[in-house]
Amino acid sequence: MTTTDTIIRSVQVPDLAGSPAALRVTALTKTYGRGDAQVRALRNVDLSFRPASFTAVMGPSGCGKSTFLHTSAGLDTPTSGSVTLDGIELTTMNEVALTKLRRQRIGFVFQAFNLLPALTVHQNILLPARLSGTRPDKPWVREVIERTRLTERVAHRPAQLSGGQQQRVAIARALVMRPVVLFADEPTGALDSRSSRDVLLLLRDCVDRDGLTIVMVTHDPVAAAHADAVVFLADGSVADHMQDPTPERVADRLIRLGE
Numbered sequence: 001m002t003t004t005d006t007i008i009r010s011v012q013v014p015d016l017a018g019s020p021a022a023l024r025v026t027a028l029t030k031t032y033g034r035g036d037a038q039v040r041a042l043r044n045v046d047l048s049f050r051p052a053s054f055t056a057v058m059g060p061s062g063c064g065k066s067t068f069l070h071t072s073a074g075l076d077t078p079t080s081g082s083v084t085l086d087g088i089e090l091t092t093m094n095e096v097a098l099t100k101l102r103r104q105r106i107g108f109v110f111q112a113f114n115l116l117p118a119l120t121v122h123q124n125i126l127l128p129a130r131l132s133g134t135r136p137d138k139p140w141v142r143e144v145i146e147r148t149r150l151t152e153r154v155a156h157r158p159a160q161l162s163g164g165q166q167q168r169v170a171i172a173r174a175l176v177m178r179p180v181v182l183f184a185d186e187p188t189g190a191l192d193s194r195s196s197r198d199v200l201l202l203l204r205d206c207v208d209r210d211g212l213t214i215v216m217v218t219h220d221p222v223a224a225a226h227a228d229a230v231v232f233l234a235d236g237s238v239a240d241h242m243q244d245p246t247p248e249r250v251a252d253r254l255i256r257l258g259e
Contacts, residue, residue, distance in 0.1 A: 023086075057217045
């Protein structure tokens, strides 16, 4: 039994559940460049994420974390392998269909927030619905705004908000279309410890209350401890997997990752 085999069984949805994985990647490989300059960022990664799960992806700089997130989310095309999200194979879709799927079934939260400075909080939150040409679910929008504690800030613009508030706007924007999977790339990397905790508790609540599946790239063991499991990458491959992480166990495993 290989380490990867163990990881796949640990993360994937059990057969008894009778439902497909929210996200599954198979033999996922991404190569940049050619010849002597060729770099393999991902090497035959096999992982499956069950619905209503929160998984942190960790590893040293250059291990392939961001490449894994971008290819899994349909933001980049893998060199080979497959990505299946909510039963839909992404790698065979054309760009128009892929863009539509990203807007309707995938949520994104990034370290840099990526809010439009000329729009108010309310307008930023409704942007995915506007871009997809769909009518927003007003009761759900109100609930999202309340849960992200932005009710008193809806008329403000991003420059009038703290970093933690801006990230909560980004999370509200990601939730408004009720995505199947939310991808978060270092969502607390630009925040202080208190704002980081608020954001992580909010993400945790989205999993526990709404059944959202979250895949979060992070370098922070404290952030990773809010997840159900941690996948460790090294040199583009899955190196290890941990259930029920704690900051201490995660930090210790990161130190020994090269062993």
